Amino acid sequence: MHATWKKKSQEEIKAIVFKALEKNVNYDTQNILGIPASYLDEKVFHQDSSLAKEAPFISTLIQNPNHIGCHTLGKSESFFEGTQEIEKDLIEICAVDILKGDPDEQDGYVASGGTEANIQAIWIYRNYFIKELSAKREEICIVCSEDSHYSMDKASNLLVLDIYKVPVENDSRAITQEKVREVILTAQNDNKKYFIVICNMMTTMFGSVDNIEAYTSPLTDLSCEFKLHVDGAYGGFYYPFTNEVTRLTFKNQNITSFTLDAHKMAQAPYGTGVFLIRKGYIQNVNTQEASYVEGEDFTLIGSRSGANAIAVWMILVKNGPFGWQEKVFILQKRTEWMCKQLSQLKVEYYRHEKSNIITIKSKYVSKEITSKFGLVPDDHSSPDWFKIVIMDHVTIEKLVMLIDDIKLHVTNL
Numbered sequence: 001m002h003a004t005w006k007k008k009s010q011e012e013i014k015a016i017v018f019k020a021l022e023k024n025v026n027y028d029t030q031n032i033l034g035i036p037a038s039y040l041d042e043k044v045f046h047q048d049s050s051l052a053k054e055a056p057f058i059s060t061l062i063q064n065p066n067h068i069g070c071h072t073l074g075k076s077e078s079f080f081e082g083t084q085e086i087e088k089d090l091i092e093i094c095a096v097d098i099l100k101g102d103p104d105e106q107d108g109y110v111a112s113g114g115t116e117a118n119i120q121a122i123w124i125y126r127n128y129f130i131k132e133l134s135a136k137r138e139e140i141c142i143v144c145s146e147d148s149h150y151s152m153d154k155a156s157n158l159l160v161l162d163i164y165k166v167p168v169e170n171d172s173r174a175i176t177q178e179k180v181r182e183v184i185l186t187a188q189n190d191n192k193k194y195f196i197v198i199c200n201m202m203t204t205m206f207g208s209v210d211n212i213e214a215y216t217s218p219l220t221d222l223s224c225e226f227k228l229h230v231d232g233a234y235g236g237f238y239y240p241f242t243n244e245v246t247r248l249t250f251k252n253q254n255i256t257s258f259t260l261d262a263h264k265m266a267q268a269p270y271g272t273g274v275f276l277i278r279k280g281y282i283q284n285v286n287t288q289e290a291s292y293v294e295g296e297d298f299t300l301i302g303s304r305s306g307a308n309a310i311a312v313w314m315i316l317v318k319n320g321p322f323g324w325q326e327k328v329f330i331l332q333k334r335t336e337w338m339c340k341q342l343s344q345l346k347v348e349y350y351r352h353e354k355s356n357i358i359t360i361k362s363k364y365v366s367k368e369i370t371s372k373f374g375l376v377p378d379d380h381s382s383p384d385w386f387k388i389v390i391m392d393h394v395t396i397e398k399l400v401m402l403i404d405d406i407k408l409h410v411t412n413l
C-alpha cells in the first residue's frame with residue numbers, strides 16, 4: 001500500500017494542522033494589506049476561544065484561508081501555502097491510495113461539489129479536443145447513460161455541447177455495448193467526431209456502476225477519439241472499498257479523470273467535491289487572465305475555503321485506510337440485511353451488490369411510508385422508484401421500523 005494515507009491520532013492531526021496554519025499568513029500579526037480577505041468577523045467568531053484552540057477545523061474556518069487555484073501544479077498563492085500542502089496530501093491520498101494512480105502523476109483540487117467537478121472535467125476535454133486536435137465545438141459531444149446525474153445536462157448547456165444518453169435496462173440499470181454502439185452511430189451520423197464519455201461509479205438513484213468496457217469497446221471498434229471521466233461523486237469513497245478488483249481506477253489507461261464527493265459518503269461538510277485528473281490535461285482550462293492570482297487559476301470555482309480541504313483530510317487520516325474499510329464493511333452488512341428482509345417480503349428492488357443504495361419499485365411503498373421515512377423518488381411528479389441510502393445514521397433499528405411498515409403495506413396489496 002502507498003504510504004500517503006496513514007491513520008493519525010487526534011494529537012498528530014492537531015499538530016499538523018496548527019503548524020500549517022502558522023505557515024499561512026496571519027492577518028493579525030503581519031502586514032497583509034493587499035488581499036480582499038480577512039479572518040472571520042471577530043465579533044461573532046473568537047479566534048482565542050478555548051474551543052478553537054483545541055479544534056483544528058474550527059481554527060481553520062476562523063482563519064479563513066482561500067485555496068483559490070490548483071495546488072498540485074507547483075505554483076500557488078503563497079499566502080496560504082501551509083494549508084495548501086494539506087490539500088495536496090489529500091489529493092494524493094484520493095488519487096493514489098484510493099484510486100491506484102502513480103504517485104505525483106495526478107492533478108486535482110477540492111471543488112464545490114460533484115456538479116462542479118463533472119463540469120470541470122467536461123470543460124477540460126472540450127478545450128483539449130479544440131486545442132490539441134483542432135476539433136470544432138459542434139463536432140464534440142457528451143455521452144453518458146440515462147441514469148447519469150443531471151450535472152451532465154448542466155455541462156451540456158453551459159459548454160454548448162450536444163449530449164447523447166445511452167438507455168439502461170429497466171431492472172438491471174445496465175448499459176450494454178449494443179446500446180452504446182447505437183448511440184455512437186447516431187452521434188456520428190450527426191457529424192460528432194470527439195466523445196466526452198461519462199462512466200458512473202454508483203449512480204445517484206440506483207447506486208449502479210457502469211461496465212466501462214460497454215463504453216470503451218464500441219468506442220475503440222468505431223475508431224472514436226474519446227476521453228473518459230468517471231463520476232464517482234457518490235461512489236468514490238465507497239465502491240473502491242467494496243470492489244477491490246474494480247476496473248475504475250487510474251490503472252485503467254482509458255480513464256483520464258474522476259469526481260469523488262467527500263460531502264456524501266465521507267460525511268464531510270458541503271463544498272468538498274474532489275476533482276482528480278492525470279497530469280497534462282488541466283492546463284486546457286488555465287485562465288491566464290487570472291493574472292492577480294499567483295500561479296493563475298486552473299479551476300472552475302475561483303475562491304474556495306481551505307477549511308473544506310482540511311476537513312476531508314482530517315476525516316480520512318482519523319479513520320485511516322483500515323478504519324475506512326471497516327466503516328464501509330458495516331454499511332455493506334446493513335444493506336445486505338435490509339435486502340434480505342425485502343426479499344422475504346417479495347418486494348421488488350434494485351441493488352448493485354457492491355453498493356449501499358436500495359431502490360424499491362414504487363408500488364411497494366405508500367405515500368405515508370415515503371414521507372415518514374424520507375425516501376427519495378426518482379421523479380417527484382410520477383415516481384417509479386424510491387431509494388433508501390444506507391448511511392452512517394441509517395441503523396438497523398431504523399430499518400426495522402421501515403420494514404414493519406412495508407410488511408403491513410404489502411399484505412394489503
Ligand SMILES: Cc1ncc(COP(=O)(O)O)c(C=O)c1O
Pocket residue numbers: 112113114115116118149151202203204231232233234235261273
Ligand atoms: C453520481 C452523482 N454525480 C454528481 C452529483 C452532484 O453532486 P453535487 O450535488 O455535490 O453537486 C451527485 C449528487 O447527488 C451524484 O449522485
